Amino acid sequence: NAGVTQTPKFQVLKTGQSMTLQCAQDMNHNSMYWYRQDPGMGLRLIYYSASEGTTDKGEVPNGYNVSRLNKREFSLRLESAAPSQTSVYFCASRRDRGLNEQFFGPGTRLTVL
Amino acid sequence: AQSVSQHNHHVILSEAASLELGCNYSYGGTVNLFWYVQYPGQHLQLLLKYFSGDPLVKGIKGFEAEFIKSKFSFNLRKPSVQWSDTAEYFCAVNREYGNKLVFGAGTILRVKS
Numbered sequence: 001n002a003g004v005t006q007t008p009k010f011q012v013l014k015t016g017q018s019m020t021l022q023c024a025q026d027m028n029h030n031s032m033y034w035y036r037q038d039p040g041m042g043l044r045l046i047y048y049s050a051s052e053g054t055t056d057k058g059e060v061p062n063g064y065n066v067s068r069l070n071k072r073e074f075s076l077r078l079e080s081a082a083p084s085q086t087s088v089y090f091c092a093s094r095r096d097r098g099l100n101e102q103f104f105g106p107g108t109r110l111t112v113l
Numbered sequence: 114a115q116s117v118s119q120h121n122h123h124v125i126l127s128e129a130a131s132l133e134l135g136c137n138y139s140y141g142g143t144v145n146l147f148w149y150v151q152y153p154g155q156h157l158q159l160l161l162k163y164f165s166g167d168p169l170v171k172g173i174k175g176f177e178a179e180f181i182k183s184k185f186s187f188n189l190r191k192p193s194v195q196w197s198d199t200a201e202y203f204c205a206v207n208r209e210y211g212n213k214l215v216f217g218a219g220t221i222l223r224v225k226s
Contacts, residue, residue, distance in 0.1 A: 031212060040122065042203060042216035043157075050212050058213065090156065099164045101147060102214055104157040 002026055004105035006091050012111045013081045021076040021108050023091030031094040032074035033058075033102065034066060036087040043090065049074055081112045115140040117206050119217035126194050127225050134189040134220050136204030143209040146187040148178055151201045151219075160202070163187065164209075174198070196226040 007022045025032065030051050035043040035058075045058030049068040063085060065077045074093075078085060088109050092102040120135035138144065148160040161172025168180040178189045187204060204217040 033214075035216075040218055042117075042119075042218045043205075044216070045213060048212060092157075099145065099210075101159050101162050103159075104149075106156045 004091055004093055004103055006089075006105040006108050008108060009106065010109050012113065013078075014113050015082060017081050018077070018079050019081065020078075021089055021091075021110075022073070023075065023105060024073045025091075025093040025103070026072065027093060027095070027103065028071070029093035029103075030071070030096045031102075032068065033092040033094075034064075034074070034076045035090045035092065036060065036085075037090060037107070038087050046076065046089075078110075081110075083112045086110060086112045115206065115208070115215050117204055117215050117217040119202075119204055119220050121220050122218065123221050123223070125223045125225065128196055129193050130224075132189070132191040132194045132198070132222070134202055134204075134222070136187045136189065136217060137185050138187070138204075138206040138215075139185065140206065140208060141185075144206050145209055145211075146178075146180060147205040147214070148172065148176070148187075148189050149203045149205060151203065153200065157203065160189070194222075194224050196224045198222060199224045 004025045033048040034046040037043050047066040049055045052071045067075045090107045091105040094102045116139045118137045146163040149157040150160050163170045163180050171177045202220045205214045207214045
């Protein structure tokens with residue numbers, strides 16, 4: 001049982017390049033989330049998916065798109081990377097809307113030059 | 114909008130000192146409350162959670178937190194810290210049965226041996 005996995009662990013992009021961050025969970029959770037973590041700002045929600053086939057914007061969605069490919073996988077895409085998107089990105093999942101906590105992946109450290 | 118405030122961004126303690134980290138939230142309805150910990154280079158792990166019942170919650174590694182509804186607070190405590198408690202601590206809140214978790218900015222704890 002791997003929990004929440006993310007790829008890649010590290011990535012360096014040039015401004016304007018695109019890339020997709022991958023996330024998968026093997027806990028049969030319904031809800032999945034993408035956060036970015038910046039120093040002194042905690043974690044901020046980018047997008048989330050309450051169930052397969054649905055996605056919703058979080059606090060900081062601009063410059064990102066997501067795809068809930070199936071119940072296991074939730075990807076985050078940067079179409080045209082900007083230096084302001086340099087951050088650590090965490091994926092998380094939760095069983096459902098009930099009284100459950102979120103489980104986090106190991107993170108992807110992204111640098112945009 | 115819902116917000117979460119953590120009172121101290123950096124805390125330095127000596128081993129065996131007592132710890133209390135403050136957390137206040139702004140939402141007036143029923144909430145679920147969490148403390149997560151992030152050890153250096155690792156992903157977020159759940160320390161403890163409060164959904165209902167006894168407002169004094171015990172978590173892993175000797176941590177506890179007290180929910181005081183009248184003060185909109187959920188402070189984290191540990192009677193005697195160890196060097197291995199060096200980490201960043203995040204308070205997080207979501208509305209009861211809600212899907213979005215709102216994080217505080219985090220408190221970096223350094224324990225001197």
